[in-house]
Amino acid sequence: MKKQKHELKTRETQAFSRRKFIATTGAAAISFTIVNPLLARGYQANSKIRLGMIGCGGRGTWIAKLFKAHGGYEIVAGADYFQDRVDTFGEQLVIPKNKLFTGLLCYKKLIDSGVDAIAVLSPPYFHPEQAAAGVDAGKHVYLSKPIAVDVPGCNSVEESGLKASKNNLCFLIDFQTRANDFFIEALKRVHGGDIGEFAFGEASYHASFPFRRQSELLKSDPQSAENQLRAWGIDRALSGDIITEQNIHTLDVMSWIMNEKPVSAYGSCGHNVRGDLGNCSDHFALIFKYPKDVGITFSSRQFENKSAGGIINRMFGSKGVLETEYGGQVRILGENSYEGGNTKPIYQEGAVNNIATFFKNITERNYENDTTSPGVLSNLVTIMGRNAAYEKKEVLWKDVIKSKEKMEPNLKGLKI
Secondary structure (H helix, E strand, O other): OOOOOOOOOOOOOOHHHHOOOOOOHHOOOOOOOOOOOOOHHHHHHHOOEEEEEEEOHHHHHHHHHHHHHOOOOOEEEEEEHHHHHHHHHHHOOOOOOEEEEEOOOHHHHHHHEEEEEEEEOOOHHHHHHHHHHHOOOOOEEEEEEOOOOOOOOHHHHHHHHHHHHHHOEEEEEEEOOHHHHHHHHHHHHHOOOOOEEEEEEEEEEEEEOOOOHHHHHHHHHHOOOHHHHHHHHOHHHHHHHHHHOOHHHHHHHHHHHHHHOOOOOEEEEOOOOOOOOOOOOOEEEEEEEEEEHHHEEEEEEEEEEOOOOOOEEEEEOOOOOEEEEEOOOOEEEEEOOEEEEEOHHHHHHHHHHHHHHHHHHHHOOOOOOOOOOHHHHHHHHHHHHHHHHHOOOOOEEEHOOOOOOOOOOOOOOOOO
């Protein structure tokens, strides 16, 4: 949840510190589609979807502005633990003070405030509980990644998605790459056999440190529960560690390419470079093993470095190679080449596309909610990799998905 704006630059370390990059919203406006009252569940022609935002930090406010720019939504409420964040959110989105809620249970008040839908942009630890509460209350749910920090949380989100479909509600998980035309076409061709039989792959996410300001705040008073919550990005239980909170983007592409569950993972991680007070790793190095002996190497770092950074995936096959880069080129080289294109605008473009899809699904009564299963799978892949690195041994998928272990942050002393 950042407030600073950065230009996305291909293959530069700072460029891929996504949490520092907040794009402008001017180009995001999408013309408002008149709603057919016979198709729209509970919506009159030309009416707007009343949306409440849970999580009003930098990214939450940015996303809210994109929802507003779409034209089909009315931002009517905001909820965040911190008073200063909801106050700023209310000023920028013109929300009355009686529709701004604070405290750990602020989301319950927002859900009961007369909204049609909620967008969940809080720290990942809170996502399963808040998404479930939205579905239970009959609200459509727009859920940011990662969906959870542990296996029970992933299972909860999967249940919420299924329940939403059963109750004629929309449930969308926001991954930018899966809403990009170049990625979609390239993966369609790969799954159609254009690069042949898979041999091996590579995945990497190298970025600078996006939580420096929060880290400095924590140093000023490390015993403060509120400071710990503000610095959620460097807390394992609140964020899921960098492999789940940030690296999920490249691991989601890996999971998308493979289109099946991995067999196992092994590798390492550490906190050797940054020197901050958090307990998150600053790097991971892993090998994921898939059926038919397909191995995929994965590496990530989250610290300043002079070398080129990026969010990159490659899959080598018997007929060619798929190359993708978040904010860079997507293409296929080989017998069945695909020129693809540059995904530089993907950070904002992906969110805009998903916001439009969420609106379309709601107004056209499309309750398939087909982002749930792949979103859950990718999140579980990050957890398997994290467990392997923590335990310094090979872990099996079949064992990981049985886990009942929950990550619990220290919330003692925080206001309800």
